[in-house]
Amino acid sequence: MGAVTAGGQARGHLRIYLGAAPGVGKTYKMLGEAHRRRDRGTDVVAGFVETHDRAQTAAMLEGLEVVPRRIIDHRGASFTELDVPAVLARRPDVVLVDELAHSNVPGSRNAKRWQDVDELLGAGIDVISTVNIQHLESINDVVEKITGVPQRETVPDRVVRAADQIELVDMTPEALRRRMAHGNVYAADKVDAALGNYFRVGNLSALRELALLWLADRVDAGLQAYREQHGIDSTWEARERVVVALTGGPEGETLIRRAARIAARSAGGDLLAVHVTRSDGLTGADPSRLAQQRQLVESLGGTYHQVVGDDVSASLLSFARAENATQLVIGASRRRWLSTLLTGPGIGLTSIRDSGDIDVHIVTHSEMGRGRLPSVQGALSRRRLVYGFVLAILLPPLLAVLLGFGGDTLNLTSNVLAFLFAVVVVSLVGGLWPALLMAVAGTIVLNWFFTPPTKSFTITEPNNALALGIFVLVAALVSSVVDRAARRTRQAARSAAESETLATLAGNVLRGETALPALLERVREAFGMTSACLMERVDTDELTETWQPLASAGTPTCRRPEDGDAEIPGREDLVLVLQGRPLEADERRLVGAFAAHAAALVDRTRLSEAAAEAKPLAEADKLRTALLRAVGHDLRSPLASAKASVTSLRSSDVDWTPSEREELLETADESLDRLTRLVDNLLDLSRLQAGVLPVFPRPMALDEVLPVVLAELGEPADEIRVDVPHTLPMVEADPALLERVLANLLANALRHSPADAPPLLTGSALGDVVEIRVIDRGPGIPAADRTKVFAPFQRLGDTDNTTGVGLGLALARGLTEAMGGAVQPEDTPGGGLTMVVSMPSATMRPADAPVPGRLERGEDR
Secondary structure (H helix, E strand, O other), X not given: OOOEOOXXXXXXXXXXXXEOOOOOOHHHHHHHHHHHHHHOOOOEEEEEOOOOOOHHHHHHHOOOEEOXXXXXXXXXXXXXXXXXXXXXXXXXXXXXXXXXXXEOOOOOOOOEHHHHHHHHHHOOOEEEEEEEHHHEHHHHHHHHHHHOOOOOOOEOHHHHHOOOEEEEEOOOHHHHHHHHHOOOOOOHHHHHHHHHOOOOHHHHHHHHHHHHHHHHHHHHHHHHHHHHHOOOOOOOOOOOEEEEEEOOOOOHHHHHHHXXXXXXXXXXOEEEEEEEEOOOOOOOOOHHHHHHHHHHHHHOOOEEEEEEOOOHHHHHHHHHHHOOOOEEEEXXXXXXXXXXXXXXXXXXXXXXXXXXXXXXXXXOOOOOOOOOOOOOOOOOOHHHHHHHHHHHHHHHHHHHHHHHOOHHHOOHHHHHHHHHHHHHHHHHHHOHHHHHHHHXXXXXXXXXXXXXXXXXXXXXXXXHHHHHHHHHHHHHHHHHHHHHHHHHHHHHHHHHHHHHHHHHHHHHHHOOOOOHHHHHHHHHHHOOOOEEEEEEEEEEOOOOEEEEEEEEEEOOOOOOHHHOOEEEEEEOOEEEXXXXXXXXXXXXXXXXXXXXXXXXXHHHHHHHHHHHHHHHHHHHHHHHHHHHHHHHHHHHHHXXXXXXXXXXXXXXXXXXXXXXXXXXXXXXXXXXXXXXXXXXXXXXXXXXXXXXXOOOOEEEOHHHOHHHHHHHHOHHHHHOEEEEOOOOOOEEEOHHHHXXXXXXXXXXXXXXXXXXXXXXXXXXXXXXXEEEEEEOOOOOOOHHHOOHHHOOOOOOOOOOOOOOOOOHHHHHHHHHHHXXXXXEEEEOOOOOEEEEEEEEEOOOOOOOOOOOOOEEEOOOO
């Protein structure tokens, strides 16, 4: 059932036929569905169906009621669009609306056809529509890279994803090309060009894969939404998803590659890496290793995730179920057997027990079973540990003496509490192991001296045995809690320091600090080193390695990694060498983050340098390609006209009349003039780009160049309206160059102006600037494309090659900027484009200089 709109009307349902390319049969399928619904008694009309003159599609349209299209006049031509008011008035059950991504003609009810469809759906009318994958906004740029053809008409992905039903109309590239060859898609004169360009097998295969992947993602999103709505937590193996658990340990790369192979064996399997962080932020993970492992995951096509949870196993399984994962990859435990015996089952065994229908893989690696045993020192310093053992040895006999003076006034309970207090003191001073020693020694002393019968290890009363047992248990628990609190305090302090250092590093990245010496100086200062050096391995053979310093801070500078006190790898061929003192294990993890950032910084710097070197070559190649493509026709056309005229004049087979001879000579003269202007423009553009164009600015009035400009434009200039006030200041410009600028801008305006709205040339002063406006009422240029019109060989909006090579605006801007001015496009109120030429004003005219009148043309014709 459709959603309910604000007015209480049930929203209509949208069904979309999605195709990978034109001609796969979307409209045909849509019409077939319409006939099926009509035969079932549904009221179906065709709102807008585009048959593209295909006989089979036109035949399918027969028998369906067609709502007449709305006719819209635009720029002297008539266009037809979907008549939304007529469909709303007819109010059918279902309406067919073809080409969902179509842009409506200006003057329509909505700018885009999908907006028309949304309005019909809001009125409670079901809509069946079609769209090609290349028109989806999210992959429009990808399609352009594949086919080389930009798609101007797009539809937001959210509109298509919101459809109630999406059906893929699929066809193999070979079948589509056969359909085209049989003339079922395009006319015969267009088939060869289409097959050799857009409809190549490679293009069609790529578009088909894009369509399948996009639809698969949409189906997967729908499956996830269904599972959430119905509270389904179990795994549905619609697609293999492999989750690999990362601890930040050295075994991570082995696990990632193993998981990637598992995912690769499952066609279309997804790889997800996840690291579980404790909620208190305390973790033993190595940040540099995690950063490297994240890069590895992403390079293998997977995604990296980080979740928070105190129970690692439960957090992993919760993440896997939320992602509908089918397999979980975990590394074998690094703990030794004694640690396993003391701390219980590890993450792997717990995950296997609770995994349910998720397959758990325990992957062996070189690090398993090599973890450290629990440290006797714990989280406290060595000095405090020594003090704790001394107290554990001295306090039991001392307490025995002191309590012995109490005689019969103290009972066993009081004695136990006294020894328990001593255990707490020892645990506060020395931690877990001294406190356990104190508990054992206290139990022996209590049993020997204060538990009847005394001077014997025999306990006659069960209560006394229970008291001693509880004493040992409480002593052990208190010792463990104190030791754990001390450990957490130390870890929290270390984590706070690490977080502050990493926050400083992240701040440097966000502020755009990219200097390697500055980064190395921060490392040297943060860890109290005398020098820090980043070295790169440049040559390696079987016997020796050659290292080259890339940057350093402090003195002395290392020449080899062996010269330093600590070596932290950034990657296989980069190492951060520190001199001053050896690093502790915790410090190595933190320095590893700096090393990883330094390696990324080196890569980014080299990529930037390579891009900077390649940019001029790319621009030159782009310019050369555009020149060859654009100039080819324009060079051939005047040459061909001039040669034809001269060849005709030289022919002795025809007796030309004087008027015919004059016409041929005029044609040759005009063609050669066109060729001369083209060559002059190319030479001027080349001089501009080389910075060698001679400019001779002087104070001048606009009336010096406007008559010349209008004369150069010839007969079309009679239509131009000129309104330049006589009070306009003089400008500082080169008359010849300003003439070229205005001629190019006016020629461009004439080309795009409607016949009933000729261009207008006006002038005005604004402070120290004189603004010359060339105003037309043509189609205008969208704001996003205005910078493109000044690119050489760009004819934005032109549909033929007979209107010049697109140098006019590029040359106009270049010449104006060479004179110290600027050219900017603006919207013409009411529609059109205004080119504003801003030139610096010159000194006032001499007193004896003639004052020109108001220059006006075109007003009284």
